[in-house]
Amino acid sequence: MSETEALETHLQELRRGTAVLACLRLLERPGYGYGLLEELSARGFETDANTLYPLLRRLEKQGHLTSEWNTDEARPRKFYRTSAAGSRLAAALTDDFHSIAAAIDALPAPGGLK
Amino acid sequence: MTATSLTDRYVAAAMRTVPEKQRADLGTELRASIDDQVDARVENGEPHSDAERAVLTELGDPDKLAAGYTDRQLYLIGPRYYLDWWRLLKLLLWIVPACAAFGVALGKTLAGDGIGETIGTVVVTLISVVVHLVFWTTAVFAIVERSGAGADNFTEWTVDKLPEPTARGVGFSDMIATLVFLAIAAGAIIWDLTIGFIPAYVTTDDAPLSFLNPGLWPWWIAGLFVLMALEAILAVVVYLVGRWTVWLAVANAVLALAVAIPALLLLAEGQLLNPEYFPTLVPDDGEKVATIVGIVAGFTIAGVALWDIVDASLKAARSRR
Numbered sequence: 001m002s003e004t005e006a007l008e009t010h011l012q013e014l015r016r017g018t019a020v021l022a023c024l025r026l027l028e029r030p031g032y033g034y035g036l037l038e039e040l041s042a043r044g045f046e047t048d049a050n051t052l053y054p055l056l057r058r059l060e061k062q063g064h065l066t067s068e069w070n071t072d073e074a075r076p077r078k079f080y081r082t083s084a085a086g087s088r089l090a091a092a093l094t095d096d097f098h099s100i101a102a103a104i105d106a107l108p109a110p111g112g113l114k
Numbered sequence: 115m116t117a118t119s120l121t122d123r124y125v126a127a128a129m130r131t132v133p134e135k136q137r138a139d140l141g142t143e144l145r146a147s148i149d150d151q152v153d154a155r156v157e158n159g160e161p162h163s164d165a166e167r168a169v170l171t172e173l174g175d176p177d178k179l180a181a182g183y184t185d186r187q188l189y190l191i192g193p194r195y196y197l198d199w200w201r202l203l204k205l206l207l208w209i210v211p212a213c214a215a216f217g218v219a220l221g222k223t224l225a226g227d228g229i230g231e232t233i234g235t236v237v238v239t240l241i242s243v244v245v246h247l248v249f250w251t252t253a254v255f256a257i258v259e260r261s262g263a264g265a266d267n268f269t270e271w272t273v274d275k276l277p278e279p280t281a282r283g284v285g286f287s288d289m290i291a292t293l294v295f296l297a298i299a300a301g302a303i304i305w306d307l308t309i310g311f312i313p314a315y316v317t318t319d320d321a322p323l324s325f326l327n328p329g330l331w332p333w334w335i336a337g338l339f340v341l342m343a344l345e346a347i348l349a350v351v352v353y354l355v356g357r358w359t360v361w362l363a364v365a366n367a368v369l370a371l372a373v374a375i376p377a378l379l380l381l382a383e384g385q386l387l388n389p390e391y392f393p394t395l396v397p398d399d400g401e402k403v404a405t406i407v408g409i410v411a412g413f414t415i416a417g418v419a420l421w422d423i424v425d426a427s428l429k430a431a432r433s434r435r
Contacts, residue, residue, distance in 0.1 A: 033143060033146070034150030037151075049173055050173045050179050050182065053147060053183070057140075076146060077143075
């Protein structure tokens with residue numbers, strides 16, 4: 001495995017889970033699949049469509065998101081919104097993310113950057 | 115218009131494996147999302163058909179996407195049960211095919227079938243036993259995996275399950291056991307040929323009625339004792355080295371074959387066992403008993419040699435890791 005491939009794999013592992021947190025916090029304001037995909041990407045959370053759509057369904061099934069069909073426009077869209085349980089989950093995940101960030105800052109610096 | 119039909123086909127393919135109840139909801143949402151993505155690309159100046167192709171390609175295999183929607187596993191046996199499955203399968207594959215092959219071979223030979231037919235039947239039995247074992251074990255685990263039933267692990271791991279490290283090395287007791295066995299075997303052979311296990315019976319020329327063919331004395335028996343002495347030396351060497359190496363395993367295999375092959379050849383020619391033994395003991399059915407004992411003896415000799423070779427090879431292979 002080349003160095004860039006290894007970097008890609010590790011970055012992917014590191015970012016796994018941040019998409020959930022980002023969705024839960026962005027969907028405090030209702031949003032639909034593609035709109036959310038765009039917003040995530042604009043905010044630096046590159047997510048694949050085939051990861052995001054099933055993820056929204058899973059979060060809905062777990063009760064962290066609620067959904068509603070909007071048929072006012074020509075193209076019917078399913079709007080998702082973070083539920084109360086989703087907000088609590090987002091708060092817990094955010095706290096944990098901060099403590100991880102603090103813990104990483106407290107680690108010895110990587111060799112090349114001393 | 116082919117452009118729309120690609121999306122149609124994609125949505126239909128993805129919904130194929132989704133439960134009926136969610137189909138309409140998921141299908142409409144998926145179609146809207148695809149259309150949104152295509153529209154965004156078209157606004158950036160891409161031709162519609164190219165945009166559609168690109169979006170669908172990015173979404174990937176529709177079955178995989180559907181599996182993501184419905185939390186379906188895309189593997190037969192996942193990490194939760196893999197180790198249990200693998201351990202059980204290995205254990206069964208060690209035990210069952212060998213027992214089945216041995217039993218079938220013994221049965222066919224006792225029934226008086228030819229060597230070719232026996233080997234053919236054993237091979238067919240082996241193949242079908244292995245296929246059945248692997249298939250049914252895997253099938254049961256796959257069902258358990260999907261049903262969500264069952265404990266988290268069939269067998270929870272504890273520290274008590276750690277294997278003893280001495281299993282890889284060769285202990286003092288292994289060497290002693292081998293030496294004692296060889297001594298008892300040598301003693302039994304001499305006893306058999308000089309006194310006989312049933313002293314009451316005596317052959318016509320007043321010699322003891324031995325189980326082994328008395329004609330093997332002295333040269334065949336002497337050769338056997340030399341090989342047994344070499345086995346004893348090998349046991350000591352293995353103990354001193356502390357483990358089975360590849361060369362020790364090879365030497366062991368050569369010795370095992372050097373004993374088993376001549377013994378089987380002699381047995382096949384009717385020269386290993388005393389031809390007078392059973393006819394004297396069982397006057398009525400002596401011939402038949404002698405045949406059966408001969409066959410069982412042949413299987414025992416072959417089985418012991420095979421086990422000896424396999425056992426030493428496995429120990430050598432394990433201690434290499």
